[in-house]
Amino acid sequence: MYALETRPLTSWKPTLPSAVLERPGQTPILQIYSPNPLPLRRLQKIHGGRVRKINFRPSSPFYLRVGQSLIVTSDSRSLPAKDRPIPRLKIRAGPAFGTGEHATTHLCLRYLTRYLSRIRKKNPAVLDLGCGSGILALASARLGAWAKGWDHDESAVRESIRNAKLNRLTTRTSFRQANALRAPLPPADLILANLYDVLLLHLLPRLDRHRRAGTTLILSGILRGQANSILRTARHLGWSLERRGRLGRWLCLQFRPQS
Ligand SMILES: C[S@@+](CC[C@H](N)C(=O)[O-])C[C@H]1O[C@@H](n2cnc3c(N)ncnc32)[C@H](O)[C@@H]1O
Incomplete structure (x- = not known):
């Protein structure tokens, strides 16, 4: 191809x-x-x-561990004894983006698990914009959040719902087909957006109500050369950078409202 x-x-x-x-x-x-x-x-x-x-790799089984917080696997293999107490998520190695193996998803998983391990609020609300396989929303739900996932691609929404059923997380999650740049965004304690720079630049001005309400943002899918425009726009709109992480050429940025 x-x-x-x-x-x-x-x-x-x-x-x-x-x-x-x-x-x-x-x-x-x-x-x-x-x-x-x-x-x-x-x-x-x-x-x-x-x-x-383009060389498409056939989907291969995977096993991903996010510190001591979460394990993501593509199947029901049994885990080594030391990993059994760690919360686990199964994500089909299916067609939608998001198995956790890609740096942008991996960074988000690291950031969201840290955020959720520190937040005092019970059942925080998480909004995952561009949910792909549903991995970030489902990981959040596995760790105690109520999570909504949106994707403009109908097949991604179907895949997210399949993964929610696979993990028995259908009551803690909801998925819908929606354009993150058009539909009104519901309130959330945490917004996750693993998109790409142009979309993120258009998303940021839509988050003013969330900023005033104290929402935290985790933005991923940013290449090193693209970070400055996102940082400048976010600062200009009243967000301050809380964390910045890198994996290879990809960056993940976490913002909270400026105090
Ligand atoms: C890089 S993937 C991220 C998937 C998953 N959240 C993850 O972290 O692995 C980006 C996803 O955003 C979706 N997307 C792109 N533009 C969008 C938009 N304007 N509104 C909603 N979803 C969008 C794509 O269909 C794709 O599934």
Whole structure:
């Protein structure tokens, strides 16, 4: 499979076959996928960009441990005795983004488990924008939150609901198809958004009510070179940076309202 990208997006898997043309901000983004590179080379002559080969790894079983707080696995394997007391989440190695293996998800898991281990409030409300497989909302619910997950992709919502059933977390979670940049956002103690920079820049101005209510934000999906514009915008809108973490070339930023 080959992709023509006039502006590379972050690396989540598209549903194939597809052509993606997004304009969440001013910058148009075009991605076209084809099993044959030749039509892409012709389009590249007109639109520019680069053609790259995509190697899809078949979904493989995984086992991820987030410190002493959480274990995420793709199956029901039995855990080593030392890991058995740790809360566990099963996420199907399915089509939606979010097995925990990607740095952006892994960083969010680290940050949300730390946040939830410190918050005094019982049953905090978590809103996961761009929930993919539902992993972040479900991890939050496993650790005691009431979590809502939104995704504009219907198949991601279906996958999240499947994972909620698999983990018997259907009463603590709800998932719906919604555009995080359009639909009114419900109140939350914690908002998780593992999206990408342009979307995050458009999301931030929508969170003023949340800032006034004291919500914490965990933003992920940010490449190193993109962090400054997000930091500047967040500061300008009244958020102060609480934590900043890096895994490879990916950053995760945690904000709370400026005091
Ligand atoms: C990088 S994935 C994150 C998945 C999961 N939350 C995780 O951390 O692994 C981003 C997800 O955001 C969804 N998404 C992108 N733009 C969106 C929008 N405007 N509103 C809602 N969801 C969106 C995509 O469909 C995708 O499932």
